[in-house]
Amino acid sequence: MANRARQRKGTSETETMTEYQLLHEMDFRNPEPSKSKLCQVLKVMLLVCPCLAVGVFIGWLSFRNSGGSQNCQIQPNSDQQHQHDMENTFKRIMNDLAKENIISNLRNYTGRQRLSGTDGVHELGRHIAQQWRDHGLDKVEVTPYEVLLSYPNTTDPNKVQIVLDNGTAVFTSTFVEKPLDPDGNQTDIIPPYNSFAPAGIVQGDLVYVNYGQIEDFMFLKNNLSINFTNKIVIARYGKIFRGDKVLNAQRFNASGVILYSDPADVNINGTSDTYPHSWWMPDTGVQRGTVGGDGDYLTPFYPAREYAHRLAVDKSIINIKIPCHPIGYGDAIHFLRELGGHVAPDTWKGKLNITYMIGPGFINTTRKVKLTVNNYLKVVTVENIIGIIKGKVEPDRYVLLGNHHDAWVFGAIDPLSGTAALTEITRVMGEMIKSGIRPRRTIVFCTWGGEEVGLIGSTEWVEEYMKVLYERAVAYINVDYAVDYTDYLMAGTSPLLQDPLYQAAKIIPNPDPTSPYRTLYDIWNKTNPGNGTGEPSIYYSLGSGSDMAAFYERAGVPSIDMWYSYDFKKWNIISYPLYHSAYETFHMYTAFIDPSFNYTLTMARLWGVLSWKLADEFLLSFDVRRYAKAVADVINTFKIQYGTLWNEQSVNIAALDSASSNFTLAAHNFYDYVRTLDKNDSLAVRMVNDKMIQLERTFIDPEGVPGRPIYKHVMFAPSKFDSYTGSSFPGIVDTMFEIQHNNANSWELLKQQVYVVTYTIQSAANSLDPIGL
Ligand SMILES: *[C@@H]1O[C@H](CO)[C@@H](O)[C@H](O)[C@H]1NC(C)=O
Ligand SMILES: *[C@@H]1O[C@H](CO)[C@@H](O)[C@H](O)[C@H]1NC(C)=O
Ligand SMILES: *[C@@H]1O[C@H](CO)[C@@H](O)[C@H](O)[C@H]1NC(C)=O
Ligand SMILES: *[C@@H]1O[C@H](CO)[C@@H](O)[C@H](O)[C@H]1NC(C)=O
Ligand SMILES: *[C@@H]1O[C@H](CO)[C@@H](O)[C@H](O)[C@H]1NC(C)=O
Ligand SMILES: *[C@@H]1O[C@H](CO)[C@@H](O)[C@H](O)[C@H]1NC(C)=O
Ligand SMILES: *[C@@H]1O[C@H](CO)[C@@H](O)[C@H](O)[C@H]1NC(C)=O
Ligand SMILES: *[C@@H]1O[C@H](CO)[C@@H](O)[C@H](O)[C@H]1NC(C)=O
Ligand SMILES: *[C@@H]1O[C@H](CO)[C@@H](O)[C@H](O)[C@H]1NC(C)=O
Ligand SMILES: *[C@@H]1O[C@H](CO)[C@@H](O)[C@H](O)[C@H]1NC(C)=O
Ligand SMILES: *[C@@H]1O[C@H](CO)[C@@H](O)[C@H](O)[C@H]1NC(C)=O
Ligand SMILES: *[C@@H]1O[C@H](CO)[C@@H](O)[C@H](O)[C@H]1NC(C)=O
Ligand SMILES: [Zn+2]
Numbered sequence: 001m002a003n004r005a006r007q008r009k010g011t012s013e014t015e016t017m018t019e020y021q022l023l024h025e026m027d028f029r030n031p032e033p034s035k036s037k038l039c040q041v042l043k044v045m046l047l048v049c050p051c052l053a054v055g056v057f058i059g060w061l062s063f064r065n066s067g068g069s070q071n072c073q074i075q076p077n078s079d080q081q082h083q084h085d086m087e088n089t090f091k092r093i094m095n096d097l098a099k100e101n102i103i104s105n106l107r108n109y110t111g112r113q114r115l116s117g118t119d120g121v122h123e124l125g126r127h128i129a130q131q132w133r134d135h136g137l138d139k140v141e142v143t144p145y146e147v148l149l150s151y152p153n154t155t156d157p158n159k160v161q162i163v164l165d166n167g168t169a170v171f172t173s174t175f176v177e178k179p180l181d182p183d184g185n186q187t188d189i190i191p192p193y194n195s196f197a198p199a200g201i202v203q204g205d206l207v208y209v210n211y212g213q214i215e216d217f218m219f220l221k222n223n224l225s226i227n228f229t230n231k232i233v234i235a236r237y238g239k240i241f242r243g244d245k246v247l248n249a250q251r252f253n254a255s256g257v258i259l260y261s262d263p264a265d266v267n268i269n270g271t272s273d274t275y276p277h278s279w280w281m282p283d284t285g286v287q288r289g290t291v292g293g294d295g296d297y298l299t300p301f302y303p304a305r306e307y308a309h310r311l312a313v314d315k316s317i318i319n320i321k322i323p324c325h326p327i328g329y330g331d332a333i334h335f336l337r338e339l340g341g342h343v344a345p346d347t348w349k350g351k352l353n354i355t356y357m358i359g360p361g362f363i364n365t366t367r368k369v370k371l372t373v374n375n376y377l378k379v380v381t382v383e384n385i386i387g388i389i390k391g392k393v394e395p396d397r398y399v400l401l402g403n404h405h406d407a408w409v410f411g412a413i414d415p416l417s418g419t420a421a422l423t424e425i426t427r428v429m430g431e432m433i434k435s436g437i438r439p440r441r442t443i444v445f446c447t448w449g450g451e452e453v454g455l456i457g458s459t460e461w462v463e464e465y466m467k468v469l470y471e472r473a474v475a476y477i478n479v480d481y482a483v484d485y486t487d488y489l490m491a492g493t494s495p496l497l498q499d500p501l502y503q504a505a506k507i508i509p510n511p512d513p514t515s516p517y518r519t520l521y522d523i524w525n526k527t528n529p530g531n532g533t534g535e536p537s538i539y540y541s542l543g544s545g546s547d548m549a550a551f552y553e554r555a556g557v558p559s560i561d562m563w564y565s566y567d568f569k570k571w572n573i574i575s576y577p578l579y580h581s582a583y584e585t586f587h588m589y590t591a592f593i594d595p596s597f598n599y600t601l602t603m604a605r606l607w608g609v610l611s612w613k614l615a616d617e618f619l620l621s622f623d624v625r626r627y628a629k630a631v632a633d634v635i636n637t638f639k640i641q642y643g644t645l646w647n648e649q650s651v652n653i654a655a656l657d658s659a660s661s662n663f664t665l666a667a668h669n670f671y672d673y674v675r676t677l678d679k680n681d682s683l684a685v686r687m688v689n690d691k692m693i694q695l696e697r698t699f700i701d702p703e704g705v706p707g708r709p710i711y712k713h714v715m716f717a718p719s720k721f722d723s724y725t726g727s728s729f730p731g732i733v734d735t736m737f738e739i740q741h742n743n744a745n746s747w748e749l750l751k752q753q754v755y756v757v758t759y760t761i762q763s764a765a766n767s768l769d770p771i772g773l
Contacts, residue, residue, distance in 0.1 A: 079619075079680055082617075089432070090507050090612065093429075094508070097425065102600055102604060109124060110183070110410045114410070114416070115408065115409070117151075117453075122381075125383045126142075129385045131427075132385065136434050137387040139388040142385055143386055145296065145305065145457065147298070147299075147450060147456050148298045148313065148377055149378055150375050158175075161173070161371075164366065174284070174330070177328070183586050189582055194246075195289075195291070196318060196320050197373055198321065199373050202322070202323060204369065205230075206232050206234055206258075207220065207232070207360045208357065208358045211235060211239040212246075217248050217252045226358075232257070234259075234335060236261065236265060238265040239574060242259055243292060245259065245291075249322065250322055258325060259287070259324065261281055262329060262352065263281075265350075270351030275577075275578060275583050276591075279578060279588070279593065285577075285581040286328045286582075288580045289452070293317075294710060297318050299311070299460075300710075301710075338367065341357055341358050343355070344356035383449045384448050385446070388442060391443070393440045394686070397472055397473075398469070399474050399475050399614045400475070401443070402448065402458065402477070403448070404449065406448075409581070410582070412585050413579075413593060414579065415480050416481075417481050417594075419447055422607070425608045440616045443611060448461070455550065462550035462551060470555050475500075477607060478562075482604070483563065483593060483603060484579075485576060486511070488523075488527040488567060491536075491538045492560065493559070500620075503613070503621055505524055509602075511596075511602040520606060521536065527567070541727060544718040553717060556699060558693065560610075576593075619679050622695075624695055631660055631761055632663075634715075642736060653754075656758045659762040659765065662762060663764050666769055699715045699764065701714045720737070731757065
């Protein structure tokens, strides 16, 4: 899947430079523990009057030996010493991460195709596991799962055709992508397909449905009275997750789907030089991708281990029922230029040199479209590589770094730019533990299999270790691809991790050393500023575009997903142009994505420093007030959007408000308490840390969001009509959508959802209270 949400929601939900950050920075600079008045007095005396001080010093020694004040030290106290050591470790991580190693990892990893369940990816997994062992991690394991995957039949290719009424095909789509560079000139490439699209042959009239969004179908049905029964739809890639395009087509009763990349989204002027001369997609390129859901279909909710009981395939919950196949724009133009019927609205027009029509059907009504899909299902092995550095003090608290290593083809951007960086981090941290520097908590390195075909490796692993993750995981930091362009940093985050992320970015140098903006934070704030926040842009609603989904949506582990990307204002496209095509080669990456590798290195630095920080700081730098503010902001938006309607229907807004202000108050009280906490009191620190970690868990509801039980995070879940992006309080948003757009009589459900949300927010407030009952 791995087309991460590029939605801009949440940028207005951030605050200005927090006191919490100031506090942390002050801690670092200020050597005064200011715990004991006696200590202060002593130090002043030592400075002002050394002789007098000697006598007092003897008294102080006996006071100290009596255990009167363990924090009273002239040396920086242990927390401050630790802060200092940690700063040195950050510097070492940054210095030791080596570009040349990342480059050679990437060259090796992209050397052949790495599709899930094939020899190519198993070979890569074993190689990575060996590297991680060589790097000296405490433990490296391969965790295999037997799962259901979907492949195209390469001897009986999928195809899209134009046929005459006597059955003769006058046009047939191409089967493979023509190789365009030496790196990609290999024979074992699996041709383009959409995994989990069922086999089937359908024929009929074609309808152009723009991006295949729910509103596109509604427009066609309501404004143009198009009846989709027995129609094949052609949708352009972009805007929403491709699987949701197919589900929408199914909802409107279409019989098949053709997906294509329009130049407007992959070669934006329609005329530029394309790959191998630029990063724009040529007309022979095709985006692959799954149209299925998350996790193994035969073992829902539970791990696909060897002892698993598997559902029969025909009893499984595969939700895609109609055939679907992707093509490039060189093929798509043959279908689109023959369409008759209605003229497409301006916003639906792409950049092919044709008049965009909607249909239904061709101008020459005797010609039809025929879609043949020969995909088949097969149970295969998907492997994750899990490496561990055991924590020195709190081994039962985990900070996880995650990335996947399966790709559609060579995967130079997605995901191996991230994998190459991750392996380099294991090398540097392996050296660290060899030299006796070990983090306080356990660090877990994960590289997942089966991500592209439905987040399968990470989902099965989270299912297997759900109980311990739920209790013990501190944070999950996902970097799928590290870089798809070098304009600015993109980050989706739990509100809890926003401050640690900013603090880490302030330590990392700007990848461009000639810029006047010194740190990554500064250049991020400059090139991708939050809307009116005075801080860099982040978004809160993590969708299910990559492996953080199971951690965040199922286990309630505070998560981040981040990468270096292109400027969305410059190029308003949902993914980099060559996304999931056979042209994502090492040559392409070095020629057009990150030729200097400065940005890939920067992502490795950020990932490494942030993870070490979370694994090693005494007091976690989470700020719970961010969460309360995020909740209050969403509720305010609801009141603006729905207030009038809700009042008419007597929705209990007062209770929702009450819970939200209780949460805000509890968060501020908690924060004030943390400020005054003795950071050398390890029990108190652990209590506070656990409460902050568990705050995310209070948003997990075992019932899940309505109709989608795998998503259990009440506040942030993938949007119902676009699982790439997230929505806030989806139980409310989805129900309001049904009410407003489908005239659904769902007010009872809405009130029930408002009740669930009220309860959840109040639970979050309770969880921060000293007693909580
Ligand atoms: C990557 O390196 C490993 C170990 O040296 C080697 O076995 C493998 O063939 C290399 N892969 C490629 C594609 O070069
Ligand atoms: C692929 O197609 C060939 C030719 O029709 C057929 O013999 C073979 O069984 C198919 N393979 C699978 C796995 O369905
Ligand atoms: C179908 O019709 C086309 C055009 O009229 C003709 O060229 C072709 O030979 C016909 N094929 C069959 C099998 O009759
Ligand atoms: C691919 O390899 C073939 C055979 O070695 C060669 O003829 C062809 O020019 C190569 N194509 C590219 C794009 O490198
Ligand atoms: C749509 O077309 C199908 C097949 O022609 C027909 O059975 C159905 O009644 C039509 N639906 C509407 C709402 O007209
Ligand atoms: C597209 O056209 C605009 C205006 O002519 C030009 O500035 C821009 O560089 C072109 N973009 C690409 C990607 O070629
Ligand atoms: C677009 O198509 C028209 C008609 O086929 C042709 O005259 C024109 O040159 C084409 N424009 C471009 C930019 O290819
Ligand atoms: C429609 O297509 C058929 C088959 O190619 C052809 O014989 C016929 O002349 C076409 N009709 C029109 C109106 O172009
Ligand atoms: C990459 O970093 C190096 C070393 O800091 C620097 O010399 C070079 O100019 C940087 N390149 C880019 C494109 O920023
Ligand atoms: C920025 O925030 C303002 C006020 O909330 C809003 O009106 C505007 O649309 C936002 N701009 C963007 C680009 O999101
Ligand atoms: C971030 O940039 C904004 C301007 O967009 C500026 O007002 C603010 O001070 C900057 N924040 C920091 C922490 O540098
Ligand atoms: C909010 O807190 C007040 C005071 O403790 C309590 O009376 C009220 O019931 C709480 N609100 C909710 C929704 O539980
Ligand atoms: Zn990916």
